[in-house]
Amino acid sequence: xxxxxxxxxxxxLLDVRKEITFCRKVNIPIIGVVENMTSFVCPKCxxxxxxxxxxxxxxxxxxxxxxxxxxxxxxxxxxxxxACDEGTNILTQExxxxxxxxxxxxxxxxxxxxxxxxxxxx
Numbered sequence: 001x002x003x004x005x006x007x008x009x010x011x012x013l014l015d016v017r018k019e020i021t022f023c024r025k026v027n028i029p030i031i032g033v034v035e036n037m038t039s040f041v042c043p044k045c046x047x048x049x050x051x052x053x054x055x056x057x058x059x060x061x062x063x064x065x066x067x068x069x070x071x072x073x074x075x076x077x078x079x080x081x082x083a084c085d086e087g088t089n090i091l092t093q094e095x096x097x098x099x100x101x102x103x104x105x106x107x108x109x110x111x112x113x114x115x116x117x118x119x120x121x122x
Contacts, residue, residue, distance in 0.1 A: 032071035035059025
């Protein structure tokens with residue numbers, strides 16, 4: 001199971017903490033936390049701006065407090081929403097973008113998790 005934090009605002013963090021508690025109670029494996037909307041990346045100039053600055057540490061602090069790995073911190077990039085609306089792939093459309101790199105890093109961490117799980121099973 002992948003636990004996703006919709007943003008690093010306190011209400012979202014509280015929801016994810018509850019989900020982590022629930023998953024642990026019913027023995028659902030937790031791969032990690034992905035923090036969404038950590039900053040805005042301007043598609044023109046590539047400047048990154050914190051729109052919702054974390055007041056309590058956001059996803060990294062949540063991961064530390066709960067002992068769940070932080071898989072990544074996704075910036076808010078309007079090209080992702082546009083690609084979703086158009087049914088296209090942001091990873092191939094914008095291969096050099098910051099958001100594409102974060103998605104690839106998260107995917108690699110998930111892959112590593114499952115590789116480790118399969119090695120433990122043998």
